[in-house]
Amino acid sequence: MAAVCILDEFEVHNNEEFLKIAEDLKPELHTTTVKPVKLLEHVKTHSDEAEPEEKGMREEELSALPEKVFKKDDSIILDFGDHQVGYVTMDLESTGSHQDAPLYLYLRFAERLDELDSDPAEYNGWISKSWLQQEHVHVDVLPARVELPRRYAFRYMEIKVIDVSMKFSLVIRDVTLKAVSAVRQEDVEPLAIDDPMLRKIDRVSVRTLQNCMQDVFEDGPKRDRRLWLGDLRLQARANYQTFKNYDLAKRCLYLFAGMPFNEGKLSACLFLDPKPEPDDTYLFDYALLFGSALLDYYEETKDEKTLKDLYPTAMRQIEIGLDYLTEDNIVPDHSDEFWCFVDWGDGLNSQAASLAILIYSIRYGIRLAQIMNDEERISFLKKNEDELKKSAVEYFWDEEQQMFVSGAERQISWATQIWMILARVFPQEKNRELILRTIEVNPDIRMVTPYMYHHYIDALIRSGEKERALDEMKRYWGGMVNDGADTFWEVYNPDNKDESPYGSVMINSYCHAWSCTPTYFLRKFYNA
């Protein structure tokens, strides 16, 4: 399913003062020079069959690289040892006779080694194949230092010689990466937990976050590379427990508030280039969660100026959310539209979750209003919170099944239960029963993204199930670690590891910010 939103009559109302504040907070990126740690080569053995058979990979030391001589169709994989984001420079030379034709290279950059087994020519997903990290490069004159101008997110770089000539061959003298990030690994305090798997999960979380922290909190450094509101909220939470780069969070909040559209709605995501501009995409849940992100920021920083500047924007999102309510005081069913994100995954009905997220946002709105001493707003929001909790139960609670349903088909999903728990429609003990019942029933409409799993872990912790939350983190994020993750992935469905929201795993992002939150949970709720 192609999930895009294109709004008609999209009119942005820039707040230049806010955008100036955001611009002034643009970070200087830290750069680190990184070398490959080893070389990998496909080993082909000839069996009785006509076709050579792949027999895994042969590893070699990096020092062997400049000794190698590459002819037509030769290739090599450079392993940079960890997930990297940055700019690659190749020092190339020729050997043999004088170079009598251009060198023609094909390059691929892969976050996971498996990606190199797929063929980009066969990609037919619904988002642009331009995101596949591949280049065709002609080098007219050797020796040459080839500085690739584009940024890549990868651990593995494959260099394949499309052609040299009969008279010369290629020598790869050196390949260097200039890795970039707004933050440095060494600024993070060590985790005070001994469990080896949790330590691994924390390390991978922190690396994921670091590689997504660039000019803004990007959602994924491979693909999209944009600032999404829902993702920002989770990244900022992880950042407050690790890098503590408050300026980047502040910058992103001002960017969103600086570019509302039409009646004051916040866009679901922003572009930075060639100048900051919002996407014409509205996501009901993302816009509402701005208040939650603002409160998180204020609680970390006590930055009253920012709170005061951005409070009206947060309140406006709630007002807009309330405007959507039907006569029955519920959110209408938009489930055939890309209107409320909640989770990827086919067939999820988001009506009940939408209402739950509205209730959740109102609670954060009340806390903001309390800090602002905005009494009128507090009573307005409290009244709405009470009423919406009532309609949530009235319309979506299935007494017989003891679970919330959603949509005309009365769908039961994990997502609906989790958001109703986070909305605190029921008191904590009943929430605890609900989450345990959900685990027991294991509804067919499962969670797919780490974004949704974050809210599941949150719901477990808020329901007093801290130990179970830890187990579930180990199962889910630990599953990725066991599957070789250097950074956490955009999509991970333990039941279907080939799941892609885009019609092809080739285009999935394997360093995706919304999956970095185990470090938030571990450091906030479990650190010794």
Add this chain to the structure above:
Amino acid sequence: MAAVCILDEFEVHNNEEFLKIAEDLKPELHTTTVKPVKLLEHVKTHSDEAEPEEKGMREEELSALPEKVFKKDDSIILDFGDHQVGYVTMDLESTGSHQDAPLYLYLRFAERLDELDSDPAEYNGWISKSWLQQEHVHVDVLPARVELPRRYAFRYMEIKVIDVSMKFSLVIRDVTLKAVSAVRQEDVEPLAIDDPMLRKIDRVSVRTLQNCMQDVFEDGPKRDRRLWLGDLRLQARANYQTFKNYDLAKRCLYLFAGMPFNEGKLSACLFLDPKPEPDDTYLFDYALLFGSALLDYYEETKDEKTLKDLYPTAMRQIEIGLDYLTEDNIVPDHSDEFWCFVDWGDGLNSQAASLAILIYSIRYGIRLAQIMNDEERISFLKKNEDELKKSAVEYFWDEEQQMFVSGAERQISWATQIWMILARVFPQEKNRELILRTIEVNPDIRMVTPYMYHHYIDALIRSGEKERALDEMKRYWGGMVNDGADTFWEVYNPDNKDESPYGSVMINSYCHAWSCTPTYFLRKFYNA
């Protein structure tokens, strides 16, 4: 047949003084801004068959370009009106929602429109596919001015959108070419001949020469782009009748003389980048023809310093040529090697032609020695000339067939007769009979390249067949004009228009310097 030469123990002895003279003569290139003259689009009509059928091309004004909106798989061909050599800049924009993915383009540059019907992925010739003029380009941020860093030789540029996204489309605001050459069309005097076809042939010749005159006389601006000695000799002759850029000819002569290898041999071709360096390729005929090129230059310029500097190099080539002689005073048969060029074309035996070219070069050597008043050399060369003419007749003249043969198989080819005529083994009247007999017999081993046709025309003129030479120019080069040539081609076999020395016409060069010489003949021998 892959025809390359890789010399072992190749040792270059640079003459730094000569290389300094050459470096100081490096031209400032003239640049001209060129716009496409029209747009071409494939018109597809759906017949009863499932596959859409190509129905030729639709033409449009350039002004329609910025109005067009390009989605995935859309393409357009820009026609620049004439053969061009230079650097392309594209001004690209997006339309629709904000660009949310890189733009991914595939570009092709074609000297002839037909080339665009072929698929570079299917190229499997023996010279490097890196010469195929194609690029894959990602553009991360639109609008963008994309300055392609490589130089292309083309008339047609195809822009194909590999992908945009569902949210934005491409607009091509403008495409501009910065054409480059060491010379300017307007510096050539008009041809004083009325015949429309001859005027066309002259114009195409001059354009061919102009587009090959860059830092040096390149053989072809699409492919190779090198300075070949045999090609230089013909280009310089055409240049003396047209652009009269003596410095470029002088520069190239000094470059060759500045980089002899081993016993003083001249390389068949030179590279200019990253610094001047000779290819490890020796071609017996090319090296010998250095003296002819030097004499041509001296006769045009009366530049005694250059003559004096380079005379020893020319003489050395003849000495080396003589060293190859067998006890029978003939050149040994190297026909299975890439050792004496003569012509492309399968199966040509070059033994007899090699001897003829040696004799030809000795005659030029004698003329050089006469100008230098080098009496000793004159008598040495004259003696050799007489003896070699005798052995040419003795070993290669077939009295019964009244033609020269070559090699152990006693092969009769056009090339052998032509070079024996140019060597003046026989007096003019007998040469005239021989060329007429060759035309009548039409030996199976034909001429393939314009380089060989040049010598055929030369042989006709030197045998007193000026009118027939004109007819043959009209037939051969006029054939290319009638086949749509904007510049003359590397290979043109009227009997097999798909001929390629490389296993695929895709890689043939369609602006090739050695085919520019009709302007030399027309202006030197026919101008009013």
